[in-house]
Amino acid sequence: MTRFDIPSPDAAAHAAALERLDGLVKPVGSLGRLEELAAWLCAASGQVPPPPIARPRVVVFAGDHGVSRLSAYPREITAAMVRVFLAGRSGVNVLAREVGAGVRVLDIAVDADLSDVPDAVRAHKIRRGSGSIDVEDALEPGEARLAFDVGRTVADAEIAEGADLLVPGDMGIGNTTVAAALVAAALGVPAEEVVGAGTGVDEAGRARKVEAVRAGLARAGSRVSDPFELLTALGSACAAATAGFLVQGAVRGVPVLLDGVFSGAAALVAAEIAPDAPRWWLAGHRSTEPSQAFALKALGLAPILDLGLRLGEGSGAVQAIPALRAARAVIADMGLLADLA
Ligand SMILES: O=C(O)c1ccc[n+]([C@@H]2O[C@H](COP(=O)([O-])O)[C@@H](O)[C@H]2O)c1
Numbered sequence: 117m118t119r120f121d122i123p124s125p126d127a128a129a130h131a132a133a134l135e136r137l138d139g140l141v142k143p144v145g146s147l148g149r150l151e152e153l154a155a156w157l158c159a160a161s162g163q164v165p166p167p168p169i170a171r172p173r174v175v176v177f178a179g180d181h182g183v184s185r186l187s188a189y190p191r192e193i194t195a196a197m198v199r200v201f202l203a204g205r206s207g208v209n210v211l212a213r214e215v216g217a218g219v220r221v222l223d224i225a226v227d228a229d230l231s232d233v234p235d236a237v238r239a240h241k242i243r244r245g246s247g248s249i250d251v252e253d254a255l256e257p258g259e260a261r262l263a264f265d266v267g268r269t270v271a272d273a274e275i276a277e278g279a280d281l282l283v284p285g286d287m288g289i290g291n292t293t294v295a296a297a298l299v300a301a302a303l304g305v306p307a308e309e310v311v312g313a314g315t316g317v318d319e320a321g322r323a324r325k326v327e328a329v330r331a332g333l334a335r336a337g338s339r340v341s342d343p344f345e346l347l348t349a350l351g352s353a354c355a356a357a358t359a360g361f362l363v364q365g366a367v368r369g370v371p372v373l374l375d376g377v378f379s380g381a382a383a384l385v386a387a388e389i390a391p392d393a394p395r396w397w398l399a400g401h402r403s404t405e406p407s408q409a410f411a412l413k414a415l416g417l418a419p420i421l422d423l424g425l426r427l428g429e430g431s432g433a434v435q436a437i438p439a440l441r442a443a444r445a446v447i448a449d450m451g452l453l454a455d456l457a
């Protein structure tokens with residue numbers, strides 16, 4: 117398997133940041149998590165203070181999932197939402213505008229031809245939909261790698277255009293079942309513990325999702341120990357593309373702010389592909405989906421916000437951007453105890 121060369125964040129900048137934070141006009145440690153984030157940003161940028169976050173970018177990976185019948189909503193919503201993203205009217209569009217983040221949507225595997233949308237949106241399409249993971253592989257051989265490389269290419273393109281913070285977004289009816297399956301497989305956690313209500317199924321609906329995840333795990337067997345086989349058997353084109361996006365952010369030393377359950381699951385698989393990549397990732401928010409909590413714990417990431425969100429799209433992560441900016445402002449602009457009269 118390809119080895120990815122992931123840079124180390126700057127340990128000296130991190131140490132200098134901690135020293136500076138302790139010298140600011142406040143009791144030591146009193147700005148809590150903001151101090152940790154400030155030091156993290158210093159380490160990532162190699163500068164104390166770190167530069168402002170000037171061009172955060174959300175990329176929404178849109179695609180259908182074979183298990184969409186287990187959702188509270190019909191799969192046609194995925195294609196319809198692509199048009200909403202393009203019209204700037206989705207939840208993440210609105211929330212991203214509030215923080216000055218740009219949003220790009222890509223049709224990775226939407227089960228519709230979308231010939232009316234701009235070519236650039238469809239330029240990276242892998243396939244229409246994915247297999248229903250309880251009874252068949254999500255992807256054909258080779259597609260997981262292809263989609264992973266698409267995610268890497270997209271991250272590179274965003275960075276070339278000046279992105280200094282990458283946010284993975286997801287749009288795909290049924291994708292919480294896939295996320296749960298990936299997390300269950302990667303961590304060996306029982307399906308019952310990772311499956312949540314997704315877009316809002318009742319307990320009987322959740323039980324059907326648990327059954328689908330169990331069936332998928334049984335079908336995939338030992339293949340799940342290889343991350344690309346895992347993506348092929350139990351993932352989706354969007355999961356693979358998201359994983360590639362996350363890994364390439366790390367390769368390029370550009371911070372990535374994870375969103376909800378789908379990017380959490382993709383991150384878990386991405387960390388198997390590139391074990392040092394999580395150094396460049398932060399968790400934007402805590403989703404209500406249980407599998408995200410398992411994924412973040414395994415990655416050693418603590419969510420910045422906990423607002424009870426379960427929308428996806430990158431909508432939670434973008435709301436953590438002001439907290440990152442606050443962290444930078446603190447270390448950049450607060451006075452020093454040493455200067456007290
Ligand atoms: O990220 C989350 O926390 C989250 C939780 C529940 C649902 N979603 C979104 O809802 C869709 C998947 O939910 P479902 O019920 O269709 O599996 C998909 O488009 C996700 O972006 C997202």
Ligand SMILES: Cc1cc2nc[nH]c2cc1C
Nearest residue numbers: 189193197287427428429
């Ligand atoms: C309307 C709608 C918008 C979404 N955005 C992300 N997942 C979604 C699911 C639905 C149903």
